[in-house]
Amino acid sequence: MNDNPTPTIPFIDLAAQRDRLQPGLDQAIAAVLGHGAFINGPEVKAFERDLAAFAGVAHAIGCGNGTDALFLPLLAHGVGAGDAVLVPSFTFVATAEVVVLTGATPVFVDVDAETFNVSAETMQKGVAEALRRGLRPRAMIPVDLFGLPADYDALNALADAEDMLVIADAAQSFGGRRGDRPVGSLAKITSTSFFPSKPLGCYGDGGAILTDDDDLADQLRSLRAHGGGKDKYDNVRIGVNSRLDTIQAAVLSCKLAILADEIVARGNAAARYNSAMPEAVMPPRIFNDAVSAWAQYTVRVANRDAVAAQLKTLGIPTAVYYPKPLHQQQAYRDYPVAGDGLPVSERLADEVLSLPMHPYLEDPVQQRILEGLRSVVTA
Ligand SMILES: Cc1ncc(COP(=O)(O)O)c(C=O)c1O
Structure with a gap:
């Protein structure tokens, strides 16, 4: 069952x-x-x-x-x-x-x-x-x-x-x-x-x-x-x-043939997410003159792994792109790093969480995702 x-x-x-x-x-x-x-x-x-x-x-x-x-x-x-x-x-x-x-x-x-x-x-x-x-x-x-x-x-x-x-x-x-x-x-x-x-x-x-x-x-x-x-x-x-x-x-x-239409639909889905994101979750920012293709809708949130695990129990899938920056990967850690290190990349790897995103995402489904997220981050 x-x-x-x-x-x-x-x-x-x-x-x-x-x-x-x-x-x-x-x-x-x-x-x-x-x-x-x-x-x-x-x-x-x-x-x-x-x-x-x-x-x-x-x-x-x-x-x-x-x-x-x-x-x-x-x-x-x-x-x-x-x-x-x-x-x-x-x-x-x-x-x-x-x-x-x-x-x-x-x-x-x-x-x-x-x-x-x-x-x-x-x-x-x-x-x-x-x-x-x-x-x-x-x-x-x-x-x-x-x-x-x-x-x-x-x-x-x-x-x-x-x-x-x-x-x-x-x-x-x-x-x-x-x-x-x-x-x-x-x-x-x-x-x-x-x-x-x-x-x-x-x-x-x-x-x-x-x-x-x-x-x-x-x-x-x-x-x-x-x-x-x-x-x-x-x-x-x-x-x-x-x-x-x-x-x-x-x-x-x-x-x-349908890509332009799908990009509009992705943009609409992103706008719906943006307008109702709980305060504890940071939505992605895009440049004023940009149309994003919204391959992913990626937020930043504290206790990311716990949030993802709890969303999973509610039937809400998420993904982490990317859990480890390349300069910390075994195969790449000996290559040069610019400046005094890459603190933003390291922090993002701990905080990013991608929510479901595609052109056929409907409002009621997004409301369910947002409600789930709200319940998890305020718990
Ligand atoms: C940023 C980025 N660059 C390169 C690639 C490589 O593309 P592919 O998997 O088609 O080789 C991907 C996707 O997988 C990607 O997300």
Whole structure:
């Protein structure tokens, strides 16, 4: 017998989206099964064209996942030994992992306590740390954490002044905007992920790189296909195998068609959370001109683990992104840290809690979540 009187709430409800798209998805997948071009089929080109148009840039280059979408631009620019790449510590490991794989050194920087994003100030400390260690500050990878596009005007200005490359890690923010500029057009290079739970997610792995730079786009298309030249048996550079599958591209085209609408729905859900958050819980802050893609709705709360455990008993799922900053992880703790340490990242790791968030989250469910939260934090 289930002694839980109310059903468990999904943390992300992919089934609701599937129900909405089902006939179109079935048709799109059946079309791929029909023509059989599972690799580099026509759906890949069509999706890349539509994705670039959505983001307002000249090129979208599909690849195998969001991690490769970060790795390939570093490869294209020859980033390697002796170079420093500045990354937040409070992020998913992929952001730093790709740096180490090139032979360069990640320099961890802190984030802002309210937006959870890096700033030009925190990145500036990273530049100083790189120079202090005799490394060449070569690139920075700001992360649009939880869907909020970072402050690219200031970050691009710093990068220009320091002659550094900016690769926007927009794995969580595709569909977001700053003013009227969509994610994808905010930095010279933008990398995103189509991991199933992302705002634009497929049914497996996938990723893409967005840029206006024609030469870079050509290089990336070559790098993702074993460094191919005029064809794949003409190898002009060292590359990798990182393709977006045709079936995933077909799925993504269906989902891209409703992304703008889903971002509005996520924004509405975030506004409902914001307006009724208990006082003991700090809601996320976003920049005035930003539209967040709300990959996650993440609050800060004291006694986070106890709060999460009690919410679980009420059938309310939560998640902790991220329980340990990267500079404290076993694999990364010997890499440089900017300034006098990263106190904000360390504190956030103890306090953050992500609540259920998706475009199909309805008001009564949110009221149940908020009531549960209120009862737990005031108990
Ligand atoms: C911030 C960030 N960067 C990079 C990635 C890597 O994406 P993927 O899992 O598609 O490789 C993810 C997601 O998993 C992410 O959240």
